[in-house]
Every structure is written in structure tokens, then in C-alpha cells.
Amino acid sequence: MQTSDHILQAIRIEKEFPGTKALDKVDFHLRRGEVHALLGENGAGKSTLIKCLTGAYHRDGGTILLDGEEVDPRDTFDAQKLGIGTVYQEVNLLPNLTVAENLFLGRQPRRFGMVDARAMNRQARDLLADYELDLDVTRDLASYSVAIQQVVAIARAVDLSGKVLILDEPTASLDAHEVAMLFRIVRRLRARGLGIVFVTHFLEQVYEISDRITVLRNGQLVGTRETTDLERRELIAMMIGRELAAEIHAPRPEAVQGPMRYRFRNYGSKGHISPFDLDVRAGEVVGMAGLLGSGRTETAELLFGACRADSGQAEIDGRPVELPSPRAAIRHRFGFCPEDRKIAGIVGDLSVRENIVLALQARRGWTRPISRAEQNRLVDHYIRALDIRTADREKPIRLLSGGNQQKVILARWLATEPELLILDEPTRGIDVGAHAEIVKLIEALREKGMSLVVISSEIEELVAYSTRVIVLRDRAHVAELDGHRITAHQIVEAIAATNDRRAS
């Protein structure tokens, strides 16, 4: 019964990366003729799951059943042959070849050993007719819009595979009209009995097209539900986690008494984040909550000068300041741990020691090197204070686990003795132990009187350490919660509230 109903079943899939468990016994069942939305915040394990299904990663454990039979795709070609096709956000076709060549690449119809271009073009036209597209198939793919390219990619994937179609954020760069066209095609494929997996961050689209929803968080399955039975608010709670949250939040009177230090008025940058007002006191942790793409990271980069503000003023202790670059921000004793550790945080081949002294050395200037003895003293201090697990201080940082890398980046900033520390997802992708230590460190720094701005997708974590929480939606600050109002429930409500501003 199950086998006839489900076209694809993934049972207890496990995948481990050094330092993190990317997928922890995740189940995923895809029915014939359904659109199944796969949701979760960044790092939840969506793409890892998809890569395990398509053979791009080799899973460490679990079974994949396709049409009731156990399969083990070794690579994406293998998965394609078995019947699992994937279309990615960036179309993975060749823009400099014609539409027909793209559709039949690697399997062109032949005549006397040569490619039969006429037959290929005819077949390509027939194939695309099913997708309500009447294109000149002899033109280069690049001459068509991304939406059309997307459909061509879908046509190729369905033609090659024909059982399961995985769409990985297909609508990210499409306008409303193009999305409607894409959805018409998706519905038609659903009617043909394909199982379609739909990955996206746009919740409206999920409700518009999907039949069922599966939510992942931190590499674990949160649940699979019928779309019609799942309220929007409940869905968001599933995505960002609430059940662990302490609903009662103890107010921290001592924190609010700190003097006002940082004042941003009408601060914004076109195309990144709408102008916002933000005040940060000494000894205060301002939490930033919101879904992915809501403008959290943009706010952090703007505050740190990594992205230039084009409106508004910044004041420190009542004096106006300019923050045109990270250097300027560092001069005013700001520190910033970026979201993507690998791309923007660690300097992989340099040692733990060099990574820790980097920001301090950069501030002192190259002509005043920190002596090796002083470096060693500083680094040993932070290795001990933050319990950084490393064989010795000369070990290249890329060999450390995620949590220890994060502690080194924190040490880099603590060494500069910052007064405002901006942390963007400080606990993402690190193991539970390091997670707890970093949360404790945030508390300790606040008690010492430092000002912190912390961005996190983990609501319960924000509730635990924030003295104030700013909620962001659609690249704007939309709500501010403080004192007793900081509860997971309130935060989720604020995130989920439909935005009036966008409608106008």
C-alpha cells in the first residue's frame, strides 16, 4: 500500500560533516502526483537532504526507496537515470548553446553518426509544446529570460528522469508573472503523476502550490503536514523552533540601567535595508529576529560599515560619527562576527594565533607589529578563557571544528576590546557544547557592560539572552519587544504578522 502510494521514500537518512550532524535520521516521503514543499532556515539540512537524494553527497546511513525499490544513486547522473531530476536556482545549463542542444545534450538524435540537427530541433519543439512554450529552439539559451531557461531546465530534467522532480528555489529570481507561468507548468506535471519537491523561502508560494510540507531544523525532521491543515504561524514556529522556548522571560532590570551609547537615526541603505532607528545601551543585548532574507545580515553589515549607509546618522555617546568602512567602525571599537564563517570570518591557512591577532594588528597598523611574546600571551589567554580546542596555537584554523573556529573569531574581536559587538548567527552550524558556551559568553560580556547586537534564527536562544528583540520582515525593522514581552510566542507572532506596508 505504502509503496504504491509513495514514489520516493527516504528513511532515516544520516549525513555527518566534521563537527556537525547535517542530517540526523531524517524521513521524507513523497507521494505520486503531489507538490511537496521542503522548508527550513539556512543550515537546517534542506540542501544536504536533496544532495543525498540526488547522489551529490554520499549519505552515511538510511535507505532510499524509489517506486518501492531500494536505490543508491552514486552521482547526479545515476540519479537522473533512475528518475530523479533536479533544477537549481541558477540554471545549470549551457547559455552559449541553443535551446535544442541544451535539451538533448549528450543524447542528440544521430544520423550516420552525425548529429541530426533537424530531428533534434523538431523533437525539441514537440517537447516544449507540452510546456506551452513556442520558442525558436535554434537560438542560444542565453537570449531567453531566466524564467524560460528555468522551464527549459525543467523540461530537460523531466524528459530525462520522469519520476521525481526537485526544484531548488526555482522562483528566487522570477517576477510574479513568471512565477504564475512556472506554477502552471508545475501543476500540469503534478497531474501527470510526477512527485515534485519544492524548496523555497517564500511562504506565500508554499501555500499556493504545495500539497504537503516537510520542515527540517538543525538537521532534524520537525514534521510533515498537509498544507491545508497547517496554519502559517504554526509553520513558522516549526521552522524556527518554539517548543523548547521558555515562555516566561525574567526581565533584567540591571541591564536597562546602562547609559545610552549608540544611537542610529533613520539609518538605511537603498536596496539592502529600509531606514531604521536603533538605540543600544551599555550592558545590553539587542536580539534581531526574522526569517532568512528579512534584512538581519544587512542591518549588521550596515552597522559595521561593511555596507555604506545612504541615509540617516549614527551617534556614539551623543557625538555624530561616520562609519563608511569596517576600519572606521573598528576605530570606534566595534566588532563583527559575520554569518558565513568560511567566506567572511576565518583566514583558513593562517594559524589560530594569527587569526586571533589579525584585527588587533590591523588596527595598530603594519608598522607596529605585536611582538611574538605578546601575541603568545594574548592567544594563550583566549585559548584558555574560551576553551578553544586546538593542538597548539600554530595549527591552521581551517583544521578546527566549526565551534572552535567561531570561538577563535570571537577571540579575534575580544582581543580588540570592543565596546559594541555585532554577532551574526554566532551559534550556527556548531555542536551543542560550543553552542552553550557561546551563549554563556554573550551573557558574561553583557554583564561586564559591553553592548551587543546578536542575530539568530534560534528564537529560544534570543529569548534567553536578549534584553530587547527587534523583529525584521521584508528588509525593514517592524517590531520591537522588551521586558516581559520577549517570549518566543510574541516573536513568532511578530514575524508572521502579514505586512501591510508591502501591500500599499
Add this chain to the structure above:
Amino acid sequence: MISDVRLYLNRLLPQLIALCVIVAAVSLVFPGFLSLEIQNGRLYGSLVDILNRGAPVVLLAIGMTVVIATKGIDLSVGAVMAICGATAAASITSGHSLAATLLITLCVGVLCGIWNGLLVAVLDIQPIIATLVLMVAGRGIAQLITEGAILTFNDPGLIFVGSGSFAGLPMPVVIWLVFGALVAALVRRTALGMLIEAIGINRRASTLSGVLTPVLLVAAYVLSGVCAAIAGIIAAADIRGADANNAGLWLELDAILAVVVGGTSLLGGRFSIAASVLGAIIIQAINTGILLSGFPPEFNLIIKAGIIVFILVLQAPRFRTAFAFLVPARGARKPTERAAK
């Protein structure tokens, strides 16, 4: 302190071994190879000749090392040599003093470096393309300066730079020894070296940590330009004339090869000036050695190519993982060496 010295020697070990092997091999074929003699207070011999002939590539390699450490490359150094050689010749023949000539030429080298640096750091053009511009245009500029002819000069002061001697050593050798030591001290006694390596490994992370990325990038290309200017002066002084078409021709490739032989990765990051200098000397030792050994000079390029392939294979990750078992063996050997001493 002692462990630092050992670490340093460890880093240079492959290059030192390669150089010794080459010198030993050549001296077997050509017995007079190792002999040194002093005439008129100056050292003569094949080994000195290698150091002397290798001067331009050594100088280019010093600048190239720093540029490559920033994850860049400077293809224009050969052409900048031609420009600067032409500038020096034109300046001295039009009656400027030696000091003024040297100053003008170095300034031209700095300007070339600023041009490359701005293209890379401010306009964010890929270094290989950005420096290709000056590589192509540079010889044209040099020809404009020499007006298409070989511009000869006979100023004794300028000629001394190419063929004079100081403290028993040929001037070019003295120049690169002093200049190399200065640059090495500049990058390692200050924090410059670490900041440059940080930029080469992760430019975004460095910028976010407050490193003055664009300025340091421009500075790296300026250093490369200055190195090319000195090499250009030496090359011109050596032949007592500026040849816009042939001065420094293909030397950018020798300089890149020297850096690679020296073990600095083209992907940027960790670098060693001393290793690159050794790399340049190795290349010159091969050139000179083959000539002295009586092989037809055609072999020169083939053997050079063979060495490139060999060194690239040594650096390939697949090769390294395949022979990873050698590394612990080497670590295990060290204590016995120490005990023997």
C-alpha cells in the same frame, strides 16, 4: 629562537636540496664548475656567474612573491624592465646625472606598479588580465622612449651598476642581496607579511577585520614595479644599452617559475622571499649548468620544463595525499638528527 631557525631551514630544505643536487650534477660533468679565484680583487667562477646572471630574475621573483602572496600575479614585469631600461638610457644620454637617472627610473617603476595595483584593487579586475594590459603595452611604451632603436650609452657610473664589483662581488649580486634582505626584513620585521598573507587567503575576511586591503594590494604591485625597475637598470647597464624589444623578454615567466619552485602557492597566502630567491638561483643554475656541460642549449628549455612538471606534481593535492605517509616518517626522523648533533 633556535626552533624558529630550524623551522626556517625546514621550509627552505627542498630548495636547498634541489640546488645542491644540480650543482653536484653539473660539477661531475664539468670539473671546473666549483672553482673560484680572485683576480683584481674580484671573485670569478661559475658559481659567481650564476649569482650574477640570475640577478634580474632574482629581483623580479622578490616582487612577484609578494604579489602572488596576495593571490595576484604580475605579468607585466618583463615589459616594465624594458620601460625602465629605456628610461634609464634615455635619461643618462640626455645629460641627467646618475643619481637623477636612477631616481627617475625607480619612479617609473613605481608608476607602473600603481597602474597595475589600481586596476586590481580599485577596479577589481582579475590580476592576470589587469597586468596583461601593461605586458602588451609596455614594450610599445619602451619603443616610444628609445624611438625604435637600441639606445646605447657609455656613462661609466651606470655601466658600473651592471658590471662593476663591490667587496669582491659583482654589483648585480650585491644589489639583489641587499635589496632582498631589505624586503625580507620589511615584511617579516613588521606585520606586513602576515597582513599580506591574510589578504591572499581570504580578502573579505581580512577587510572585515579592518585590514587596509586596497592599499596593501597597490603596495604589493608597487614593490613588484620597483623590483622590475632595478632589474631593468641592471639588464641595460650590462649590455650598455636599452633594447626595447628584448630586455626582460619572457622573464615574467621565469620569475613566476622561481616563485613556484620556491614553494609559494599560486593560490596566494604563505610566502617566503628567501625560497623564491633560491628558486631563481636554481633556474639560473640549470641554465648555466647545461651550457657548461656541453649539452646543446636546446636541452635547456626541455629540462626546465621537466623541472616545472616535477615541482607541480609535488604540489598537487592528490600527490600529497598519496604520499602523506612520508610526512610522519620525516617528523620521526628529526629527533634522531637532533640526537646526532
